[in-house]
Amino acid sequence: MVEFEFWWLLVIPFFFGLGWISARIDIKQIISESTDFPAAYFKGLHYLTTNQYEKAIESFTDAVKANNNSIEIHFALGSLLRKTGQLDKAISLHVDLLENREMSINQQESIKAELAQDYFNAGLFDRSEELLLSLSNESYKKFKFNILLDIYVKEREWEKAIKMAEQLEKISGVSFRKEISHYFCEIATSMILSKNLSQAKNSLLLAIDKHKSCVRANILLGDICENEGKFDEAISYWKKIEYQKPEYLGLVASKIINAYQSKNKISEGLSTVSRYYDLYKLKTLLDTLFETVISNEGPKRAEKIARNELIQRPSLLALDQLFQALAISKNNQIDNIELIQQTIKNTIGDRRFYSCTSCGFKGRQFHWQCPACNSWESFPSEPKDITLDETK
Numbered sequence: 223m224v225e226f227e228f229w230w231l232l233v234i235p236f237f238f239g240l241g242w243i244s245a246r247i248d249i250k251q252i253i254s255e256s257t258d259f260p261a262a263y264f265k266g267l268h269y270l271t272t273n274q275y276e277k278a279i280e281s282f283t284d285a286v287k288a289n290n291n292s293i294e295i296h297f298a299l300g301s302l303l304r305k306t307g308q309l310d311k312a313i314s315l316h317v318d319l320l321e322n323r324e325m326s327i328n329q330q331e332s333i334k335a336e337l338a339q340d341y342f343n344a345g346l347f348d349r350s351e352e353l354l355l356s357l358s359n360e361s362y363k364k365f366k367f368n369i370l371l372d373i374y375v376k377e378r379e380w381e382k383a384i385k386m387a388e389q390l391e392k393i394s395g396v397s398f399r400k401e402i403s404h405y406f407c408e409i410a411t412s413m414i415l416s417k418n419l420s421q422a423k424n425s426l427l428l429a430i431d432k433h434k435s436c437v438r439a440n441i442l443l444g445d446i447c448e449n450e451g452k453f454d455e456a457i458s459y460w461k462k463i464e465y466q467k468p469e470y471l472g473l474v475a476s477k478i479i480n481a482y483q484s485k486n487k488i489s490e491g492l493s494t495v496s497r498y499y500d501l502y503k504l505k506t507l508l509d510t511l512f513e514t515v516i517s518n519e520g521p522k523r524a525e526k527i528a529r530n531e532l533i534q535r536p537s538l539l540a541l542d543q544l545f546q547a548l549a550i551s552k553n554n555q556i557d558n559i560e561l562i563q564q565t566i567k568n569t570i571g572d573r574r575f576y577s578c579t580s581c582g583f584k585g586r587q588f589h590w591q592c593p594a595c596n597s598w599e600s601f602p603s604e605p606k607d608i609t610l611d612e613t614k
């Protein structure tokens with residue numbers, strides 16, 4: 223059903239009014255003002271509206287030649303050059319304007335803002351940062367903070383990124399909790415690498431403080447404790463993920479099993495992971511459960527798990543596991559069973575992937591930050607693999 227939009231009612235009186243106004247305005251004056259803009263400028267605008275960027279650039283270049291005084295035309299040409307990736311030309315145009323023109327402070331600031339974007343797109347982050355920091359006009363604040371945040375993230379300057387994101391939160395009202403928690407995790411990761419464990423822990427606690435459901439911080443806290451031989455503490459951090467976002471439990475299932483194994487309490491580990499599996503039915507939990515059962519309780523038990531799974535949720539993964547258990551127990555009537563199992567494994571191996579929910583990038587590895595579009599937590603917690611339904 224098409225909904226009637228009431229603002230349509232305003233359209234007719236609006237045009238009526240427009241006619242009345244235009245009858246009273248000196249048309250000659252308007253024409254004389256607009257002739258300051260050469261015809262090529264309007265041609266350029268036309269190309270812009272029809273997305274013919276290269277032709278628009280040609281027209282604006284002509285327009286700049288015809289009226290070299292107009293800052294506006296330079297502006298249009300400059301941002302068009304940047305949008306079409308001709309960054310060197312955009313930069314030299316903006317630098318030329320800044321260095322060789324007499325302009326008001328406001329005009330200077332707007333050209334600096336343009337140039338800062340040129341530099342940013344060209345990867346010249348230091349120059350971009352310097353220009354952005356020099357902008358004093360309040361109206362550029364949000365624009366400036368957003369690009370500065372991008373710069374600090376790209377340059378992995380996490381302390382600065384945190385400060386910038388907090389300022390952006392204040393002025394925009396948009397939450398950056400998730401992002402900030404990852405910045406703290408990034409700081410912690412580099413501290414772990416430099417064996418600065420107590421500071422790493424502090425940073426991770428700050429991550430959770432900022433964003434209660436920061437799974438990554440609990441994973442890393444558990445990793446640190448495990449490294450220190452504090453297995454109970456490690457397990458308790460990983461178990462917290464169930465109350466944050468249980469869909470991420472697959473990332474810690476084998477860590478939990480290993481920690482219990484180090485305590486010689488593998489059966490406790492197994493019952494924890496199988497409880498998770500019963501509740502959340504994650505493929506990665508099934509993987510870990512199956513591997514642990516097959517090596518600790520033997521192929522008979524593992525066969526039962528795979529068979530149950532195959533009946534309830536048919537998938538190549540479960541089929542592979544069933545054949546794997548059968549191949550080990552040699553309890554089968556089928557020739558070449560190992561060959562069949564290997565074939566299924568290869569098929570699944572080729573088709574499992576994570577796909578970024580922001581940009582569609584596909585990868586074999588899980589990432590907290592998408593390598594393509596830099597979004598945080600845009601990868602699903604579980605890899606996608608082909609099911610029997612999809613092979614039809």
Ligand SMILES: [Zn+2]
Binds near residue numbers: 578579581597
């Ligand atoms: Zn992405």
